[in-house]
Amino acid sequence: MGILSNSTIPYAGGLIILWWLYRLVKDRQSNPNRLPFPPGPKGYPIIGSLFDFPIYKSWLVYDKWFKTYGDMIYFEVLGQPFLILGSAKRTNDLFEKRSSNYSDRPRLPMAGEMMGWEYVLTFLPYGNWWRRQRRIFHDHFHPNIVHKYQTIQINTARAFLRRLLKSPDDFVHHIRHVFASTIIKVAYGITIEEKNDPIITNVEICLEGLAEAGNPGAFLVDIFPVMKYIPDWFPGAAWKRKAARWRHFNGLLRNGPWDRVKDQMKTGTAEPCIATSILGKLPDEGSPDFAEADFIGRDVCVVAFLGGADTTVSTVQSFFMAMCIYPEVQKKAQAELDEILRGRLPEFNDRPNLPYINAMVKESLRWQLVAPLAVAHMCTNGDEYDGYYIPKGTIVIGNGWTILHDPEVFEDPLTYNPDRYLKDGKIDPTVPDHNLASFGFGRRICPGRFFSDSSLFSIVAHILAVYDIRPGLDKDGKEVEIKPEMTSGLLSYPEPFACMITPRSKEAKDLIDNSSLMDILG
Template identity: 30%
Template sequence: MLYVSSVLLVVLLVVVIIRDVHYRRTCRLPPGPTGLPLLGNLLQLPAQFLHFKLHTWSKQYGPFYTFWVGSQPYAVISSVEVGADVLDRMSAVTSHRPKMIKPREFFFRGTITFWIDRGLLLRGHRRSMHASLNVQSTARFNHMQTDDAAVLTLGLLQHPEKKFHEHIHRFAGSVVLRSIYGGEAIPIVGPDSSKRIEQLTDEAMHATMPQHSVVDTFPVLKPLIERVKWLRKEADDWFEAMKGEAEQLYNAALPVDAWDAPTIVHDVNTNMEKYGVSKREAVFMAVSLFMAGQETSHTSLRVFALAMLHHPDVVRAAQAQLDTVCGERAPTFRDRDRLPYVEALVKETLRWRPAVPLSLPHTASEDFEYRGRVVRKGTVLLDNLWSQTRDPSVYSDPESFDPTRFLDESGRLRPVTPGSHLDQLGFGHGRRICPGKDFAINSLFIACAHMLWAFDFQWPVDEHGKTLMCGVDDMMDNALVITPKPFEVVLKPRFEGLEERLRESMKR
């Protein structure tokens, strides 16, 4: 009996393997690295910095190739052209999110924007976000962002005992929080009202990574987990805590900020019917903005500082422009048109080390054809922004940090080809493109302009005279966000009476 069962099992296994191998060979997805039967390429994937591995594969298999994890195909998009074709032009069928069980069903439960499929609910979220964060509307937060950039600079000046990354982290959280819910800047020293939501975001991001999700590797476990309460405990506790925090923040939101700009919550509260969202949906839409906006902006500011420390020539060029335009007063958004170098520097920061180098995964909602290949419904589309931002057909010498690539010969910003977003690739594609991108660029512009205007940047030196540097490739993998390892910066004020000048600018 045992012998018969073993033979049957082996036969079954062989049939499954043959079917699997046959399907991969005949499915007409773009070809890619050869994997093992059943497991696919699973064992070839690193636990961290997946974008590097996928970039290396793209050199061998081209800008559009497939790898497999078990029976799940992943199509990787590695050139600007394929990104624009597949994710922008075909976004009607390439804008779902992967059907991962742990994040979708156990943690986020259809509430958090970035795990909702394309459809009516997503439309409501994105309409609400777009109304407040489109390029015109988001300008209403410029006063608040300028104020917070001055708070950041003041903090850096007065509290050198606090780590550099804590200062920029405070700024990144403060501007997003204030735009959504209103209120004062998060204090430089003291209670941080965004801490809890940030912790919860962190927990969810780590718990829902594929390597931490047993149920996504073995989906047969789903009914068991659904039935057994203690197996769901981590996700249930998380959801209740997130819901409580999101509701509390939402209900305490102010209608306008200190400059009379309506907060995002106020806007959505007064336009729920127009945007097609219920109060519950609006609560989660608002918190999704914070979850998506803080760590990404913080990372981009870290990348900015890392680039400045490695490129004193860039710092000098930016400061020369700031000195001509602003002199001894702090920069404002009114100066922006006359600060193209600073603007280009922000674009280069986002290109050089994109904060989310694999973007968020998209998924095909229908079968579609592309370049003679067929991409099946359910295929995960990995938008490899790392490869695209170093696409040699668009960016020459892509590894070097060079803001002038975005400027013409007379130092003006180069116009971007209509319909393309080559100066903003770090924000993803198509109908899922980052809804906070204009707000984020404004935050980065004013914060970078303030820091460059106020300080010279130097590496610290230890007691033995050794310079404490962070290499341009010393990065940490924080789930989706890839950030430079913590490093310190010595900031030397460029003006006498910097504090008074900053206080003056905060009154404007």
């Protein structure tokens, strides 16, 4: 299925020809050494590789293409050049060593202007506004400060154990709830409801839209921005109505919690959090600088909330799936936890003594990537690299899935195997890990990765300390075979699967029941 299925190409014929001619002339003028483009499918005149452009699980399609064309694939779709990178060497050469030219983002009219994601740090163009937002975000999530949030992470992890005990079949909902409740407490000091909280509903709707529209070319309007002026009632414009719905919920999420904290600060009822820290430093409301500072603070908080509420959700779902498929890994992890914990729940100060759990965190992030293609970069200026020419405006994508499933780096890469990171019972620092690709690349690497890492450790350690996870049963009482299938989109999740989650023993159940009494207060 290609890009045509998402839009209204019959209305864009003239634009296609004009755009192609413009690109053709421009590329010839800006490539003075007449270097070839990197290898890739040649496509057809004007439309390029339109009919080959992958939409469904495109990272797997590109992975196959690498075997034909090598670790760089270049192609064009309706005049828009794409470059897909399939090795750590290529991503390092361009995103790290030439970061000043490869840190911009492509314009995404659907996700940005039409759905309202243009303010999100992830999609901001490379420039001063991005630097200001990134700097404030870093102030609250750098590796030397995330320990401040461990109390909240421990408390929400233990509440998660209690929810699993009450309704284990709802584990997917509980996973989303635990991460949403953690980050909203950190960002806004808000405690969400146990059930049917409208904030979680808003998050789910917003991220549904992001997963569908976040990859360049998912909608034809990303190639031809003028299409955003097509009226909503026009035949074939259902995509515009989708955008309007998602934009509405994006606005609720962006403004609701922030305005709530502002009102709480006026009444003296706000809890200490990132929002109160930022609001306390804003200029006076009458100041000419207030509006801009308020916008940046608002956006930093909602970006933290969106990232923390969702990305690790997929990883934990994949972890549950892995425990069903690889019971021997689960038993090994539980043996390590039993030896260290001796009948209590884990704390963060146990982490140095739990190498196998730390290896599981690494493997969970590598095995099934949350964002297999990360977020696309853009080439700011035409570039010459390794004997090839890369035109200005090329959308450059690092295929993280291929990088983290390279059999020359990760033996038997489709297997979930934490032992690959261990040597003599300790983490082997010489082994490459998920940081090659799981959080993005270069200057645009996810700044919340340290918070995500500590949240994932806490959840994995807590779950395995007290629960056994097994595949669900069919009508004949036999365990259902679970295959590691993932959904398509910018954000990828495990396809629905059933599993049984039961306390490991009576003592484990008692720990769960009494965990509210053991929550850290602070």
